[in-house]
Every structure is written in C-alpha cells, then in structure tokens.
Amino acid sequence: MxxxxxxxxxxxxxxxxxxxxxxxxxxxxxxxxxxxxxxxxxxxxxxxxxxxxxxxxxxxxxxxxxxxxxxxxxxxxxxxxxxxxxxxxxxxxxxxxxxxxxxxxxxxxLSEEEEAYYGYLAVVNSTALSEGITVDIGGGSTEVTYYKNKEIQHSHSFAFGALTLKQMFVKDDVPTPKEMEDVKEYLMDQFKSLSWLEGKRVPVIGIGGSARNMVQIDQSLKSYPLAGLHQYRMFEHDMSFIKSYLLTLSFKKLQKVEGLSKDRADIILPTIEVFHSLYEVTDATSFILSRKGLRDGVFYEQLMEDFNISVFPDVLEESFNELAIDYNIDYKHVHQVTHLAQILFDELQEAEVSHLTREDVTLLKRGAFVFNLGEYIDSESSSQHTFYLLANRTIDGLMHKERLMLALVGSYKSKPIFKQYLHPYKHWFLKEEKKKIKTLGALTKFAYSFDSTRRSVVEDLHVEVKGEDLNIVAFCNQDPMAEEYQVEKQKKHLEKAIKMRVNITFTQKG
Incomplete structure (x- = not known):
C-alpha cells in the first residue's frame, strides 16, 4: 500500500x-x-x-x-x-x-451530542487519563463531557461560546472587571445547573484554540523549558494569575502578548473565565490541555471502524509502537535489554539500594525500550539526540514530567551529562527523585552493554548483593569478548550511582 x-x-x-x-x-x-x-x-x-x-x-x-x-x-x-x-x-x-x-x-x-462525543473520543485516544471532564469552547457553543474508566457518562452542550460571551457581556475589546464578574456569575450558574459536574475532583481537560492560547501564555510567562503543549498541566492559581495579568493590559498590548493569537485577543479573557469557573465548580485536581480535539475525534472514529473499536486499549503502547517505527527500534534487542535490566533491578530493589521501589520498574522498562534511540540519527552523539527527541516530542499517554523522566533515563551516558540535561529542569524534582532517575539511567545503560552487539550473547544473569559488592555472573551462549569489553567499560557509571563495587564474571556454556 x-x-x-x-x-x-x-x-x-x-x-x-x-x-x-x-x-x-x-x-x-x-x-x-x-x-x-x-x-x-x-x-x-x-x-x-x-x-x-x-x-x-x-x-x-x-x-x-x-x-x-x-x-x-x-x-x-x-x-x-x-x-x-x-x-x-x-x-x-x-x-x-x-x-x-x-x-x-x-x-x-454535527449535533450537540456528536460534537461533545468527538471531543471526548479525541481525549481518551490521545491521553492516559482514565477519568476526566472535557471542555471545548467554540465560537457559539461549549461542550462538556464527564467520562470514567474511559467510558462517557454524561455530556452537555451549552448555548454559549467565546463569541457569544463577548456579545452578551463585553462592550469593548477588553472586558472591565465588572464585566468579568458578570461573565463569571453567569458561567457559575450555567455549570452548577448540571449536578454531575459539581465536586467531581478529577482533571478538567481543555480542547480547542482558546485552551491552547491560555497554555501558551502560561508557558511564556514561566519561560517553560520543555517543548510541546499536549498534556501540559496547569492549576487554579495559574489561571488566576493569567487572568489578572491580562486584565491590566490595553487591547494594543493584549494583541502582542506572547503565546496569544492576535485574532483571539478580544475573546481570550471570557474564555479563560470558562475554564476557571468550570475548574471551581468541579473542584478539579488540575487543568490539562489536549491538542487533539473534535477533528481528531471524527478521524479516530473513521480510523477505528476497521478494528471495530472506539477507544485504543493502551494509548501509551500505541505511542511506543510509533517510536519503534520512526526510529527503527529493534524489538529483539529491546526485549533482551529489558530482561537483563529487570534482573538487575529486582536484586537492587530487594537489597533496598538507592531507595528503588516496585513502582520504578515502569520507568525502567520504558527507558530500556527507547535507550540510545538517538543512534538512529548519529551514533557519535546518540545521547544528545536521544534526550532531545524524547524530551521534545509529544508522546500521547505521558505527561510532560513523565516524558522528561523517560528522556533522562533513555539518554543516560554519565553523571556529568545527566546533570547537564537536568539543569533547566532541576526544580522539577526532589533530591530523591533525581537519585532514582540517575540510578535507573545507569542501570539501563549497564544492561544495554550486555547486549552491545545485539546478538543476545548473554542469556541470563545471576546477581547477588554482598555488603558493598554487587556480584554478577553472566551466562553466555557464545564468545562474549565484545560484551565483556563494554560491560567493564560501563560498570563505573552504575558503581557511582549505587555507591557499590560491581564485579562481573562471564561464563560460556559448553
């Protein structure tokens, strides 16, 4: 085809x-x-x-x-x-x-019900959020849905949108504080009319151009260092700050705000109030942007007719399949590295080294899948390409912080390089989190070296922790000379991360 x-x-x-x-x-x-x-x-x-x-x-x-x-x-x-x-x-x-x-x-x-449904369909097929409230503000209507376990529970279309709110309440290009109060009072009444919205305590997921503009403004004001809008998270105080800031500006200055489309300058404040009021009524846990919306929902419906499903079983798995195709990831090699990394992880976790927990195995497996992915572009600077590609590519199913953690593990080369990559985001993580990510990166790199020639020479590992020593026996099915060289070369990174001596013995069958 x-x-x-x-x-x-x-x-x-x-x-x-x-x-x-x-x-x-x-x-x-x-x-x-x-x-x-x-x-x-x-x-x-x-x-x-x-x-x-x-x-x-x-x-x-x-x-x-x-x-x-x-x-x-x-x-x-x-x-x-x-x-x-x-x-x-x-x-x-x-x-x-x-x-x-x-x-x-x-x-x-599209009917009101269809418009709301397609917004929901786009969200559940492009995020890992199993429960949430979606909101899509158009020019003449606003669609909200509530879904749980990825199944839609309620939907409603309100007969107001960005343009109608402006027509109803705002006389000039920029609303006055009193006009904004009137908008808020109206919106609170509208949202409270739906009992299934109140106090849900789930994320509110924004769809459409106004939501994108609000996020872009927030990123600009924060000098946000990571690329991408999809699955970006905001909180109530972020919306309040943006709203207060924009209200101080003249229309001329409003049109020049970084991240705000000039054609939305006269409607941005009423639309931000929609998100803010809905956040308050639902007592939301956060506001998350979905770059996928109605068009994508319509398209997903067409696409998945062939499979007789409406929702992808695992959004993140689909994203990793896309990465595998785009960067020629070798599944056999990935399986081998993951297997060896899991053995090492289990023993270190059992010995309570570096405070690794069972939950950390998820990041380990993800990191092993994409480790050294940047080799596809250039083997000499593979680590840099790996970090850049993973940190700056939208990965459906991963929030921004999760994507960054994946990039840090998948690109691990050494402690100094790790610190270099981490520097713009150092305030994102607690000290213990940094230690965990560094350990998982070093562990993945070490496991990768056992299959450096991609021949699955090392079939299994026997790992034992004795005092300050990590003793490893590698069972091989053929001459492991190349692997042995790489393992000895790379073990220092794991030793530094876990503060233990690593001793490796290679034994060949037969």
Whole structure:
C-alpha cells in the first residue's frame, strides 16, 4: 500500500480549519497540513437566526482557498463538518446547497451530542487519563463531557461560546472587571445547573484554540523549558494569575502578548473565565490541555471502524509502537535489554539500594525500550539526540514530567551529562527523585552493554548483593569478548550511582 491522504474541514463559529493526514505503508497516520482561517461566522448570524449572505460568501471564499490545497492531493476521503453556528442557522439547507454546488463538498452538521462525543473520543485516544471532564469552547457553543474508566457518562452542550460571551457581556475589546464578574456569575450558574459536574475532583481537560492560547501564555510567562503543549498541566492559581495579568493590559498590548493569537485577543479573557469557573465548580485536581480535539475525534472514529473499536486499549503502547517505527527500534534487542535490566533491578530493589521501589520498574522498562534511540540519527552523539527527541516530542499517554523522566533515563551516558540535561529542569524534582532517575539511567545503560552487539550473547544473569559488592555472573551462549569489553567499560557509571563495587564474571556454556 502506498501513502494515502485523508482530509477534514472543520467549520466552526470562530475559525474554519483544514487538516490533511497521511497514512504510511505501516498503517500509521500523521498530520501533514493544518491550515486555519478566521471566519467569525457567529458575527454573521442575524437575530432571525439566518446566516447573512456576506457570511455565506465569506465561508465560500475560505473553502475555495482550501480547495486549492486539497486539489494538490489525491485524497482517499474528504470530510467537512460544521458545528454551532451552521447548526443553529435556520437557512442551513441553503448553506449546504451553496457549498455543494459551488465547492463540491458535502457538509455534515454535527449535533450537540456528536460534537461533545468527538471531543471526548479525541481525549481518551490521545491521553492516559482514565477519568476526566472535557471542555471545548467554540465560537457559539461549549461542550462538556464527564467520562470514567474511559467510558462517557454524561455530556452537555451549552448555548454559549467565546463569541457569544463577548456579545452578551463585553462592550469593548477588553472586558472591565465588572464585566468579568458578570461573565463569571453567569458561567457559575450555567455549570452548577448540571449536578454531575459539581465536586467531581478529577482533571478538567481543555480542547480547542482558546485552551491552547491560555497554555501558551502560561508557558511564556514561566519561560517553560520543555517543548510541546499536549498534556501540559496547569492549576487554579495559574489561571488566576493569567487572568489578572491580562486584565491590566490595553487591547494594543493584549494583541502582542506572547503565546496569544492576535485574532483571539478580544475573546481570550471570557474564555479563560470558562475554564476557571468550570475548574471551581468541579473542584478539579488540575487543568490539562489536549491538542487533539473534535477533528481528531471524527478521524479516530473513521480510523477505528476497521478494528471495530472506539477507544485504543493502551494509548501509551500505541505511542511506543510509533517510536519503534520512526526510529527503527529493534524489538529483539529491546526485549533482551529489558530482561537483563529487570534482573538487575529486582536484586537492587530487594537489597533496598538507592531507595528503588516496585513502582520504578515502569520507568525502567520504558527507558530500556527507547535507550540510545538517538543512534538512529548519529551514533557519535546518540545521547544528545536521544534526550532531545524524547524530551521534545509529544508522546500521547505521558505527561510532560513523565516524558522528561523517560528522556533522562533513555539518554543516560554519565553523571556529568545527566546533570547537564537536568539543569533547566532541576526544580522539577526532589533530591530523591533525581537519585532514582540517575540510578535507573545507569542501570539501563549497564544492561544495554550486555547486549552491545545485539546478538543476545548473554542469556541470563545471576546477581547477588554482598555488603558493598554487587556480584554478577553472566551466562553466555557464545564468545562474549565484545560484551565483556563494554560491560567493564560501563560498570563505573552504575558503581557511582549505587555507591557499590560491581564485579562481573562471564561464563560460556559448553
């Protein structure tokens, strides 16, 4: 199967977006085009609930522009979906016909329930969060869902969005403190009308452009050192600070705020209040951003029809499979390194070395899977490439701190290099956490050296802790000369990490 391309057009109340996905021969999908046009269709919806002619013309103009892009691809499928403004338009049949006649696209108008469902579907298939409340603020509506054990329990579509809140409460480009109080009072009443939202004590997961902008502002204000937005975590005090900070700015200065899209400057404060108020009503544990949203949810549904499922059984496993494909990870080698690292870990944990616990084995196994991954780019600077790739690549199913810990273990080379990588993030971890990560990195590197030629020469290890000595017998199925050289060379890193002498004996069968 050669590469295939699929497209989706999302006609929202505020923006219209075209996304094109590529499906490779391995069957994986990746986003290769993402084009946004600011439409503000909500502003063209008259009091009679008809979309005015100028609004229809504006939409058609955007779709013609998108068609020039889609025509450059031989698309297997192109979906066009529309949400609140078109859904609420009494002349939606006219809009659909005009788009079909003039552009050639069939528009599917999503119901309120479908719009909420697709947001939920995107979140559960791109994060490891088994329970949460999703919120997606569009221009003309806001969808919330509550899911538990990855199954949707409740959903609701509120008849307010970023643009409608501005129209309802904000007279000028920047709301006054009194207008913000009115927005908050309204939102609290709306959210409290749903009994299943109150006091849930779960994460609130934000979807959409306004949530992304709030996170980008937060990262900018904190000079956040890690790349990526997906699965970024914020708390109530972060939202309060951003809200207070933005309220001090003139509209001219607001438009220049780092991380804030200029076209969202006049609606960002009411939308932040949506997240803040929902956080308070639900007594949320944190706010987490999902970069995957409605479009991805629609696409996931199409994708997984072939497998007769709606939710990936293990999001993180899918992410690691993608890493394996992208960087030619050798599964046989990974299995061998993991097996040997597990043996070493079990004995060290049993002996209570470096305060390792059973929970730490998860990070060990993940680190073993991606250890030295950067060799794919350049063997000489493999450690640097490994750290950079893992620390700066979105890995669905891992929060930012978890991703950083994986990068530190998977790239471990020496104590000085570890400290160098850790330096920008040193305040993220307690002293004991740093020690654990360093030990797991050294342990993984040591286990890796037992299979340095990738021949599975060392079949098993017998490990024994005696006082300050870690005694290891390596059972080999052939001449281990190359492995023996690497193990002796690398053992010093483990010795420094666990403050023990490491003694290794190689014995060959037969």
């Amino acid at each position: 050669s590469e295939q391309h699929y497209g989706i057009i999302d006609i929202g109340s505020n923006t219209v977006r075209l996304v094109i996905y590529e499906r490779s021969e391995s069957g994986r999908f990746k986003e290769i085009e993402n084009i946004k046009a600011v439409a503000r269709l909500r502003n063209y919806l008259g009091e009679d609930l008809n979309l005015r002619e100028e609004g229809i013309d504006h939409l058609l103009s955007i779709l013609r522009s998108f068609k020039k892009v889609t025509d450059t691809y031989d698309l297997e499928q192109l979906l066009a979906v529309a949400t609140a403004t078109i859904r609420q338009s009494l002349n939606q049949d006219t809009i659909i016909k005009r788009v079909k006649d003039e552009i050639g696209h069939e528009i599917r108008i």
